[in-house]
Amino acid sequence: MNTVWSYLIAFAVWPGLLFAAPLGWLELWFMRKLVARLQGRRGPPFFQPFFDFMKLLGKQTVIPRGVSRGIFLALPLVSVGAVTAALAIVPLPGNPVPSLPGDVVLLLYLMEVPVLCEVLAGYVSRSIYGQVAAMREALLSLAYNLPFLVAIIAMAQEAGSFRMSALQAAPYGIVHLLAGVTFLLALPARMKLNPFSIANAEHEIVADSHIEYSGPPLALFKLSHAVELVLLTELFAVxxxxxxxxxxxxxxxxxxxxxxxxxxxxxxxxATARLRLAQAFRFYWVWGGIASAVTMAATLVR
Amino acid sequence: MNLIERVVAISRRRSPWICRLNAGSCNGCDIEITPLLSPRYDAEQLGVELHGTPKHADIVLISGTLTLRSREAILDIYAQVPNPKAVVALGSCPASGNVFAGSPLVLSESLDSVVPVDVWVPGCPPRPQAILDGIARAARLLEDGATKSQLQNWQGRLS
Structure with a gap:
């Protein structure tokens, strides 16, 4: 098979959009249903995230006055594209993309693009709430990326290669355990969940950084979040x-x-309440920092 | 109506996102909305999500006596809701001004003279079941393309 075709299939079919979108909706539904059951509610029906997406596709897009139309509409597309491209690199079984040297670096870079898009979306919207959310998102990404990046880099050090397939095939050891815990530490903030959900504190700053988005662009941001959930969980698993x-x-x-x-x-x-930005930041630089140091030390000791 | 239009129409009924607008209410109706999201009534079963911004909303719940100052705000926020949209008037106040009718600072008119209202939910305050029923009726109108704003401007529909 031609290499270009294998990349296209990986992006569009498996593990790309065609499978990642339904899987992401399934995971979103699972989370919402679990929250509802834990609160003693019935929860949303199974197809709820799909209905939300389709409804948003059929709505009008309102672009605020004074906002650049091009960047406003491009940000959600870039976000979905980057997160799907990142998922296409992950060596899930049956992924047609050949393993490249250094694809871990590409993956880490692509995973930052949706965060960057959210920050920019908050700033270009000219909404004061969007700007506050964007500022919080940017600061929080400085915090949670410490344990997140260290977890992956420690695994690369352990495997002796920046190749995803090498990381996947690395002989199981204590570093896997330590790096896994460090990765899990960063996961709630990456998924914008409590207690690190200060960037989308809807009771305080109305909504997250897509406050001014509506219609299909908002649907794309929601899709990007769904695919990001799949990406983060499958990256952990792989x-x-x-x-x-x-x-x-x-x-x-x-x-x-x-x-x-x-x-x-x-x-x-x-089970938790929302932490303030300073508290979340301190948590990641103290406890995330300690976990990162221990993980790196474990890779160097061997 | 082709398949995608049909799916979008069904999705409009299955995913009504609401936004509250207090136009001078005593807060009674707004307090009756909160139980909808609690375990007892759990509006999320119907796909209802409460959003703070009108940009994300499909259905605007307007409560309270209309005052001279809230008229502009209602028009402004209604214009920010992307089409297709529905308006649900909560309680007796938007309909008639209720006990406040005739006060000097109160617009003694029905909400229908400001924005097109699709569903009226009577009561002072209405029971949470009645509000949920109003939202469900508005969502069904959205599916049928029969809300007043949808009938007024056809370009808001996907077709």
Whole structure:
């Protein structure tokens, strides 16, 4: 098969949009349903995230006065494109993309693009709430990226390569455990969930940084978030769950691990209240910093 | 109506996002909205989400006596809601001014003279079940393309 075709298939079909979008909606529904059940409610119907997406596609787009039309409409597209391209690099079983040297670096870069898009979306909207949300998002990304990046870089150090397939095939050891915990530490903030949801504190700053977005662009931002959930959970599974020689078993294990991680993160989000920005920042630089130091030390000791 | 239009129409009924607008209410109606999101009534079963910004809303819940100052705000916020949209008037106040009718600072008119109202929910305050029923009726109107704003401007529809 031609290399260009394999990239296109990985982006558009598997593990790209065609499968990631329904999987992301499934994960969103699972989180909402779990929160509802934990609060003693019935919760949304199974197709709710899909209905939300389709409804937003059929709505009018209101562009605020004085906002540059091009960048306003381009940001959600870039966000979805980047997060899907990142997912296409993850070596899930059956992914047609060949492993490149240094694709870990590309993956980490692409994973920052949706965050950047959200920050820019808040600033270009000319809404004071959007700008506050963007500022918080940007500051929080400085905090949670410490443990997040260290977890992946420690695994690259352990595997001796910046290749995703090498990370996946690295012999299981203590570093996996430590780096996995460090990764999980960063996960709630990356998913914008309680207690690190200060950037989308709807009771305080009305909404998150897409406050001025409506219609299809908002739908794309929601889709980007759904695909990002799949990306984060599957990245955790691929890097930190030991692989078996059978691809189909691997796939099932990865999906189950993803749902399990989401369940744990949702449980934490339901049980905790929102931290202030300074508290969240301090948490990540103190506890995230300690976890990062221990993880890096473990890779160097061996 | 092709398949995608049909799916979008169904989605409008299944995913009504609401936004509250207090136009001079005593807060009674607004307090009756909060139980909708609680375990007892759980509006999320119907896909209802409460949003703070009119840009994300499909249905605007307007409560309270219309005052001289809130008229402009209602028009402004109504214009910010992207089409297609529905308006639900909560309680007796938007309909008639209720006990405040005739006061010097109160616009003694029905809300219908300011923005097109699709569903009236009577009561002072209305019961949460009645508000939920009003939202469900407005969502059904959105599916049928029968809200007053949809009938007024056809370009708001997908077709």
């Amino acid at each position: 890097v930190f769950i030991p692989a078996t020689p059978w691809p189909l078993v691997n796939l099932l294990v990865y999906l189950a691990a993803g749902i399990l991680v989401l369940g744990g993160v949702t449980l934490l989000a339901t």
